[in-house]
Amino acid sequence: MPDTADRELTFAQAIREALAEEMRRDATVCIMGEDVAEAGTPFKVLSGLVEEFGKDRVLDTPISEAGFTGLAVGAAMTGLRPVVDIMFGDFITLTMDQMVNQAAKVHYMSGGKWKVPMVMRTTLGATRRSAAQHSQSLHAWFCHVPGLKVVMPSTPFDAKGLLKSAIRDENPVVFFEDKMMYKLKGSVPAEEYTIPLGVADVKRVGEDITLVATSSMVQVALGAAALLAEIGISAEVVDPRTMWPLDEKTLIESVKKTSRAIVLDEGYERYGVTAELASVIAAGAFYNLDAPVKRMGAMHVPIPFSPPLEDVTVPTDQTVFEAARTLCGRA
Amino acid sequence: MTTATQSPQTSEKVDLWLRMYRQMLAIRLFETQVNELYTRALMPGLAHLYIGEEAVAVGICETLNRNDYITSTHRGHGHCLAKGASPDRMFAELLGKETGYCKGKGGSMHIADPATGNLGANAIVCGSAGIATGAAFSSQRLGTGQVAVCFFGEGALGQGVLYEVMNLAQLFKLPVIYVCENNLYTEYTHYSETTAGDILTRATAFGLEAAAVDGQDVRAVHSIAQKLVARARKGDGPAFLLCNTYRYHGHHVGDINREYYRSKQEEQTWKTERDPILNLRKFLLEQKLADDATLEAWNDELETEMKTAMEFAIAAPYPNIDKVEQDVYA
Numbered sequence: 001m002p003d004t005a006d007r008e009l010t011f012a013q014a015i016r017e018a019l020a021e022e023m024r025r026d027a028t029v030c031i032m033g034e035d036v037a038e039a040g041t042p043f044k045v046l047s048g049l050v051e052e053f054g055k056d057r058v059l060d061t062p063i064s065e066a067g068f069t070g071l072a073v074g075a076a077m078t079g080l081r082p083v084v085d086i087m088f089g090d091f092i093t094l095t096m097d098q099m100v101n102q103a104a105k106v107h108y109m110s111g112g113k114w115k116v117p118m119v120m121r122t123t124l125g126a127t128r129r130s131a132a133q134h135s136q137s138l139h140a141w142f143c144h145v146p147g148l149k150v151v152m153p154s155t156p157f158d159a160k161g162l163l164k165s166a167i168r169d170e171n172p173v174v175f176f177e178d179k180m181m182y183k184l185k186g187s188v189p190a191e192e193y194t195i196p197l198g199v200a201d202v203k204r205v206g207e208d209i210t211l212v213a214t215s216s217m218v219q220v221a222l223g224a225a226a227l228l229a230e231i232g233i234s235a236e237v238v239d240p241r242t243m244w245p246l247d248e249k250t251l252i253e254s255v256k257k258t259s260r261a262i263v264l265d266e267g268y269e270r271y272g273v274t275a276e277l278a279s280v281i282a283a284g285a286f287y288n289l290d291a292p293v294k295r296m297g298a299m300h301v302p303i304p305f306s307p308p309l310e311d312v313t314v315p316t317d318q319t320v321f322e323a324a325r326t327l328c329g330r331a
Numbered sequence: 332m333t334t335a336t337q338s339p340q341t342s343e344k345v346d347l348w349l350r351m352y353r354q355m356l357a358i359r360l361f362e363t364q365v366n367e368l369y370t371r372a373l374m375p376g377l378a379h380l381y382i383g384e385e386a387v388a389v390g391i392c393e394t395l396n397r398n399d400y401i402t403s404t405h406r407g408h409g410h411c412l413a414k415g416a417s418p419d420r421m422f423a424e425l426l427g428k429e430t431g432y433c434k435g436k437g438g439s440m441h442i443a444d445p446a447t448g449n450l451g452a453n454a455i456v457c458g459s460a461g462i463a464t465g466a467a468f469s470s471q472r473l474g475t476g477q478v479a480v481c482f483f484g485e486g487a488l489g490q491g492v493l494y495e496v497m498n499l500a501q502l503f504k505l506p507v508i509y510v511c512e513n514n515l516y517t518e519y520t521h522y523s524e525t526t527a528g529d530i531l532t533r534a535t536a537f538g539l540e541a542a543a544v545d546g547q548d549v550r551a552v553h554s555i556a557q558k559l560v561a562r563a564r565k566g567d568g569p570a571f572l573l574c575n576t577y578r579y580h581g582h583h584v585g586d587i588n589r590e591y592y593r594s595k596q597e598e599q600t601w602k603t604e605r606d607p608i609l610n611l612r613k614f615l616l617e618q619k620l621a622d623d624a625t626l627e628a629w630n631d632e633l634e635t636e637m638k639t640a641m642e643f644a645i646a647a648p649y650p651n652i653d654k655v656e657q658d659v660y661a
Binding site for chain 1: 492498660661
């Protein structure tokens with residue numbers, strides 16, 4: 001491997017690099033959204049792209065999430081590969097008809113004749129003191145809809161490889177980025193690579209308990225695993241990386257080995273991703289389980305503004321550590 | 332059919348009128364058979380008939396190339412046929428058969444056909460406004476010269492996304508025509524009860540070229556559409572065309588007793604005085620551009636064609652149930 005294998009990028013840089021590479025590779029890839037051009041989004045994820053690709057391919061739109069998402073659906077059907085930027089995940093509510101009734105169904109309703117190769121990039125995650133309308137993790141909504149794929153990267157390496165695959169995919173893909181993670185650094189090789197959708201990744205190997213974690217919760221799970229190691233509990237951290245397609249096998253195999261599982265996701269627990277993953281594990285590893293699968297997600301409340309209130313709404317290294325210790329009978 | 336004394340241009344026009352007459356008639360006879368299918372309980376679900384509004388679809392689609400795009404609505408059979416769809420595969424789709432345009436997975440409200448530029452009929456009111464605008468965006472970015480026509484009923488005027496995409500279309504100067512078919516009734520409610528202010532100024536406020544036309548006069552629809560399409564095609568931007576028309580049947584085939592929202596006399600007046608097919612026929616006969624026998628023969632011919640197409644669909648097989656999970660993902 002060349003020296004560049006040790007290159008470090010932030011999560012935001014990895015996203016930007018994936019977009020730049022795909023835009024160089026394929027002239028039909030374009031970006032549209034609010035303040036995506038010169039501003040490079042409020043998170044500066046797209047800084048520099050308009051300078052290289054011009055305003056014809058990095059398009060600032062009005063604040064019309066439904067309008068430009070709908071436009072992207074039509075553009076994707078007719079020869080382009082739009083990457084739509086929805087600034088905050090909370091704003092997906094405004095795009096729901098375009099994504100759920102249009103993008104997700106066009107291929108099926110047309111008997112496979114039209115396809116919608118588009119990507120929607122958006123964010124999730126609380127604890128940024130942004131209150132109830134800028135802090136939600138609503139990815140479960142899209143996971144529920146046949147026809148959509150849902151990607152939730154947790155490292156710069158995964159973000160780059162998965163985004164490149166998402167852009168090349170022939171289907172509408174929703175790509176959730178944890179806004180607290182944009183500055184997270186990680187190793188990203190300079191060489192071209194992609195990561196297929198539907199392949200989980202074991203982020204830490206362990207023996208005693210499996211922590212299945214998505215997106216923002218992967219770092220939390222790794223933090224908890226470090227704390228658990230100090231008291232002699234070996235935790236395995238499995239990151240599904242994509243909610244759909246879902247790599248059920250890797251999840252089940254891990255739990256068959258460890259016999260205990262906690263599922264972590266920053267969305268709401270009720271009727272959410274943790275419920276689905278726990279069900280997959282319970283069905284697939286039933287005879288190996290020594291304890292019921294535990295779920296940890298956001299509390300069932302709108303995300304509050306006040307810092308001490310907000311902080312208790314989502315799992316932390318410490319709360320996961322304690323839950324795991326209890327599950328392992330070491331409380 | 333044209334006489335030797337006419338100029339070539341006039342003869343071209345006469346051919347166009349005759350073609351449009353035949354196409355309108357085809358749509359009406361198709362829809363008549365659809366009603367028949369429903370009445371005979373052969374059709375699963377419902378259908379929203381286009382009878383009475385034929386001049387809009389025909390007048391506009393006649394100005395389009397085969398590869399130009401359209402999006403349609405729940406009341407979409409007329410648009411699909413006018414854009415070139417075959418009646419037999421349309422009927423098959425309406426009956427949920429394997430040989431239908433969408434392998435039976437779409438049905439009456441979702442007919443789509445890439446071969447004729449049909450991006451799909453849409454059962455969400457105003458649901459395809461974004462798609463049509465996006466197709467125009469692709470056409471512009473890829474330099475293909477295609478125009479997109481977005482058909483919708485006046486009920487869609489209540490949807491915010493229409494105004495979002497008209498704003499986008501004008502900002503990007505996209506080759507898209509928004510065609511509002513005002514058939515007076517938003518389902519079971521007169522449009523005046525749901526539509527404040529003026530319709531055309533909603534489009535002109537965004538800077539769109541906007542016009543209104545008698546949607547029962549296919550020659551007038553064609554004439555204005557030709558201008559708007561040519562304008563869009565050469566890069567002068569989007570337009571909005573308001574077509575004033577009338578829905579002869581109910582909101583759908585099951586909407587039989589309609590007197591609580593409109594009178595039988597009103598329906599009768601439109602049918603006898605403002606029918607797009609009768610009026611064009613009258614014009615063609617008066618001008619001696621066609622003879623009664625020929626037009627009658629067309630009627631019989633098309634009636635037979637529609638019956639044959641319907642029988643093809645009735646006899647066609649349903650999709651095998653193992654196809655249910657196919658086409659969810661590309």
